[in-house]
Each structure stands twice: as C-alpha cells, then as structure tokens.
Amino acid sequence: MKIFKTGFTSWENRHEIFKEDIADMYMLGNETALGALDSYNDTTKGIQKLIEEAINNNTTLRALGAGWSWTKIATAGKGIMLDTKPLNAVFTISSRSVAPEYTGDTSKLVFAQCGNGIWELSEFLRNRNLSLKTSGASNGQTIAGAIGTGAHGSAFDVGGVQDFVVGLHIIVGPNRHVWLERKSYPVVSPFLLNSLQTELIQDDDLFNAALVSFGCFGIIHGVMVETEDLFLLESCMERMPIDDTLYKLMETLDFTGSALPYKDERPFHFAVFINPYDMDKGAYVTSMYKRPYTDAYTKPVRNAEGIGPGDDAPCFIGKITQAIPALVPTLVNKLLGGTLTPFSKQFGTLAETFSNTTLHGKLLSAAIGVPLHVVNRVTELLLEINKDAGPFSGLFAYRYVKKSKAMLAFTRFDPTCVIELDATFSDATYDFYKAVWKRLEEENIPFTFHWGKINELNFDRLQKMHGPSLDTWIAARNQLLDKDCLKVFTNPVMVEWGLDKVL
Numbered sequence: 072m073k074i075f076k077t078g079f080t081s082w083e084n085r086h087e088i089f090k091e092d093i094a095d096m097y098m099l100g101n102e103t104a105l106g107a108l109d110s111y112n113d114t115t116k117g118i119q120k121l122i123e124e125a126i127n128n129n130t131t132l133r134a135l136g137a138g139w140s141w142t143k144i145a146t147a148g149k150g151i152m153l154d155t156k157p158l159n160a161v162f163t164i165s166s167r168s169v170a171p172e173y174t175g176d177t178s179k180l181v182f183a184q185c186g187n188g189i190w191e192l193s194e195f196l197r198n199r200n201l202s203l204k205t206s207g208a209s210n211g212q213t214i215a216g217a218i219g220t221g222a223h224g225s226a227f228d229v230g231g232v233q234d235f236v237v238g239l240h241i242i243v244g245p246n247r248h249v250w251l252e253r254k255s256y257p258v259v260s261p262f263l264l265n266s267l268q269t270e271l272i273q274d275d276d277l278f279n280a281a282l283v284s285f286g287c288f289g290i291i292h293g294v295m296v297e298t299e300d301l302f303l304l305e306s307c308m309e310r311m312p313i314d315d316t317l318y319k320l321m322e323t324l325d326f327t328g329s330a331l332p333y334k335d336e337r338p339f340h341f342a343v344f345i346n347p348y349d350m351d352k353g354a355y356v357t358s359m360y361k362r363p364y365t366d367a368y369t370k371p372v373r374n375a376e377g378i379g380p381g382d383d384a385p386c387f388i389g390k391i392t393q394a395i396p397a398l399v400p401t402l403v404n405k406l407l408g409g410t411l412t413p414f415s416k417q418f419g420t421l422a423e424t425f426s427n428t429t430l431h432g433k434l435l436s437a438a439i440g441v442p443l444h445v446v447n448r449v450t451e452l453l454l455e456i457n458k459d460a461g462p463f464s465g466l467f468a469y470r471y472v473k474k475s476k477a478m479l480a481f482t483r484f485d486p487t488c489v490i491e492l493d494a495t496f497s498d499a500t501y502d503f504y505k506a507v508w509k510r511l512e513e514e515n516i517p518f519t520f521h522w523g524k525i526n527e528l529n530f531d532r533l534q535k536m537h538g539p540s541l542d543t544w545i546a547a548r549n550q551l552l553d554k555d556c557l558k559v560f561t562n563p564v565m566v567e568w569g570l571d572k573v574l
C-alpha cells in the first residue's frame with residue numbers, strides 16, 4: 072500500500088466550520104504494480120500495519136471519507152487521520168464468489184473499496200447498465216463515509232445508502248480482518264473469503280451494528296452492494312398550497328388522488344421545502360417517478376442559478392450571508408425566488424439527477440428523523456420558534472426514508488420523515504437549533520439526529536433516541552474490537568456521546 076504522510080497537523084472539514092489538531096494525515100493508495108485483487112489484499116495488510124503502529128505508539132486512527140460531515144466523527148482527536156479516497160477499486164462478482172443460499176441476483180452484486188465516491192461508483196455501474204438504488208442529494212461522499220452516517224435521499228420505499236449493503240470487509244485489528252454479513256442473508260462463498268484471505272462472521276446483530284458505525288468499528292475496507300438495472304427518474308417540482316391537503320400528504324405519504332403530476336402513482340422520491348417567509352405562495356414540492364431506462368432522453372438541465380432537479384438546500388443556502396434579523400426574510404425570499412424554479416419532465420439516471428459533487432459556501436445543516444404522525448406538529452413548532460428565537464436564515468425541508476435495519480441509523484421510524492434545517496453559518500442558527508431540540512423534548516416528540524449533521528448529543532439523549540439498540544451497538548463494538556483496538560478507534564466526539572464504553 073502506498074502511504075503519503077502529509078505532515079498536516081490540523082484538519083478542517085469540507086464546510087470549514089471547524090478545525091481540529093491532528094498528529095498527521097496519511098493519504099492511502101493501492102499499489103499499482105499489482106493486479107487488482109493482490110493490490111486490494113496488500114492494502115488490507117498495509118492498514119493492519121498502521122493499526123499495529125498506532126497501538127505501539129499509543130495513538131488513535133480514523134478513516135476519513137470525503138470530509139463532508141458537519142460533526143467531528145471523522146477526526147482522530149490528536150491521532151492520525153487516513154484519507155481513503157484513493158482506495159477506489161471496484162470488483163464485479165461472479166457466481167463462484169457467491170454462496171449457493173444467496174437469494175438475490177448475483178449479476179447485480181458489486182464489491183467496492185471504501186474510498187469510491189458515490190459519483191465514481193455510479194459511473195462504474197452506468198457502464199454496466201446498472202445503478203445504485205439510492206443516494207443522497209449530492210454525490211461527493213465516499214461509499215464508506217455515506218454508509219457510516221446513514222446518508223439518505225428521499226426514496227421512501229428504498230431506504231438510505233447503508234440499506235443496499237449486504238457485506239462488509241472490516242479491518243478490526245493488526246491481526247484480524249473479517250467479512251461480516253447477516254446470518255439471515257448469506258452472500259459470499261468460501262472462494263471469495265479465500266480470495267480476500269479473510270474470516271467469515273455471519274451475525275445479524277453485528278452486521279446491523281457495523282453498518283452505521285461512523286468509523287468506530289475499525290476500517291471498513293470494502294463493501295458488497297446490491298445494485299439494480301439502470302433506470303430513469305422523471306422529476307417535477309411545483310409550488311403547492313400549504314393547506315390541509317398537503318399536510319395530510321406529508322403526514323401519511325398516501326398518494327391516492329394527490330395533486331402531484333401523476334396523481335395516484337406512488338413516486339420514487341417525494342420532498343417538500345417550506346420557506347417560512349413566503350408561505351402564501353405555497354411549498355416547493357418535488358416528486359420523482361421511476362421510469363425504465365432508454366437512451367432517448369435529454370439529460371436534466373440546471374436552471375440559471377445552476378440548481379438541478381435533485382439538488383437539496385445545502386447546494387444553495389450557502390449563498391445567503393449572515394444578515395441583521397430584520398433583513399433575513401427578504402434575503403431568504405430573494406435567494407429562493409431565483410434558485411428554486413418549478414420544472415417538470417426532467418429525465419435523468421439517479422446519478423445524473425443527484426449529481427452535485429461540490430460545496431457551495433459555508434453553511435450549517437441539521438437533520439432530524441421523526442415518525443410521520445408528528446411531522447405537522449413539528450412544522451407548527453418550527454414556525455412558532457421562528458417567531459420567538461428566529462428569524463432562521465434558511466428553510467425547512469422534508470424528505471422521507473424507509474426504516475433502516477442498521478442498528479443506529481437515524482432513519483429508525485417506519486417510515487422516517489427527515490426534517491432538515493439548512494441555514495447560514497452563524498450563532499443565530501445554532502441558537503435556533505438549540506431552541507428546536509429543547510422544544511421537541513418538552514413536547515415529548517420522538518426524534519433522532521443525523522450523525523453527520525449539526526446535532527447536540529449526549530448519552531442520555533442517545534438512549535432516548537435509540538433505546539436498547541444503543542447498548543447492543545456498544546456490545547457489538549466490544550465483541551469485534553479487542554481492548555487495544557477499541558482505544559485506537561475512539562475519538563473525542565465518541566467520548567462526548569458516551570459511545571466509547573469498554574465492557
């Protein structure tokens with residue numbers, strides 16, 4: 072494995088909202104002189120060596136994906152961060168690598184090394200007439216980074232990125248790396264295990280715990296994903312009155328007789344933006360419908376402001392600058408008036424629809440998961456809080472995600488409405504967030520926090536949010552990692568959240 076020690080002693084996340092002191096940042100790369108499999112195995116050994124050195128030097132290690140998270144989950148405290156982006160090999164899977172009991176479609180299985188960008192993996196798949204099942208709105212994350220926090224879009228019958236993962240190759244120590252999959256859903260054959268020189272663990276709880284584990288379970292070197300045939304999305308966005316009809320839809324996802332372009336047809340994706348300063352003109356409602364792939368389509372076009380059909384608020388909110396409170400409504404209206412323009416019949420593959428790989432300005436983003444039946448009450452509260460603790464210089468966004476099997480996925484409600492609060496980077500936004508979390512707790516509204524977005528977590532809150540799953544997750548971590556490695560893969564934010572328990 073190639074290791075380039077950058078000598079960096081501080082690291083700033085991609086959104087430039089915090090800087091951390093670190094011991095070093097290593098860029099990892101596959102050995103190019105070797106064949107693909109030998110090179111992958113050589114990297115496994117290289118990472119094990121780094122873990123051994125970390126134990127000997129009493130330092131910590133953390134895998135870094137694309138650095139897109141707003142929280143400090145990818146940092147190693149004063150330890151070493153490992154930039155995994157160049158680890159981007161991808162393998163198609165033949166039937167001899169697959170267990171006879173596997174019930175899925177072998178031709179749709181792909182094994183991807185951790186550093187593959189979502190965009191990069193999508194390109195690989197596109198060349199084979201395949202597609203990921205879902206992604207976030209933007210696609211610059213690495214596959215392991217996206218899985219690590221449970222990144223999601225609004226494919227409410229599909230789930231988040233981690234939900235199409237069926238196998239994890241995890242390096243858990245200097246002398247151990249494992250292939251983890253569900254016992255209830257066997258995937259690989261001894262041939263593949265032998266090729267990767269790894270040990271098989273089939274265990275539903277361990278697998279479900281390791282999926283959304285934000286770097287705490289060691290280094291996820293490769294992931295087996297289930298893909299599907301390439302498909303098109305037909306996207307539309309329109310303004311709809313904010314009335315009982317819309318509220319009902321937002322709280323039920325019952326599309327029977329809806330006012331959406333295809334009425335009763337259940338969309339693949341449904342999302343709503345509410346601008347609290349322009350309620351009279353209605354909400355911005357996006358619906359996307361799955362269509363069979365054909366070459367005869369025009370790729371989605373961006374509007375004059377560069378916003379495409381799949382873009383979410385982080386793609387444009389960064390353009391709002393901090394303003395004195397009285398000017399906030401005007402600024403938000405001005406920004407949205409230009410950037411969110413209704414469209415219809417935009418066709419594109421998943422990757423073409425959710426294609427943003429860049430960041431646009433400094434902003435804050437928080438996302439909470441809530442069950443459907445509280446969505447409208449939360450909206451009422453947000454509007455109330457905006458009067459008392461606002462004005463919030465952003466908008467309220469609603470996306471929907473199927474309940475995940477991942478133990479600590481924040482999409483734990485069946486289904487989950489993800490309410491996103493994207494706004495300017497300012498103390499006022501942090502104050503608004505605090506007021507919202509406090510009010511939700513006072514009203515006993517169940518909610519969870521996205522691990523990669525601004526949150527305010529401690530162990531008590533986590534226990535309320537995730538219940539017994541939290542202890543099972545901690546137990547799973549203790550089962551997979553020995554005491555030395557628990558230390559190597561503990562970072563300050565885990566300690567702050569009480570997830571570092573050694574059993």
Ligand SMILES: Cc1cc2nc3c(=O)[nH]c(=O)nc-3n(C[C@H](O)[C@H](O)[C@H](O)COP(=O)(O)OP(=O)(O)OC[C@H]3O[C@@H](n4cnc5c(N)ncnc54)[C@H](O)[C@@H]3O)c2cc1C
Pocket residue numbers: 086133134135136137138139140141144145146155185186206207208209211212213214215216217218219220221222223224284285286287289290291292383385386429430521522523524
């Ligand atoms: C512009 C923008 C748009 C976004 N849109 C969405 C969205 O639509 N939906 C959504 O859910 N989120 C969204 N996010 C949040 C983002 O998807 C998540 O924070 C995601 O986890 C970031 O992926 P990353 O590759 O940058 O990982 P990082 O932020 O670098 O890391 C995330 C976690 O994964 C761990 N990790 C990374 N690689 C490995 C590995 N190989 N082994 C073990 N652990 C690893 C890290 O240690 C860290 O704990 C957005 C963020 C931005 C900046």
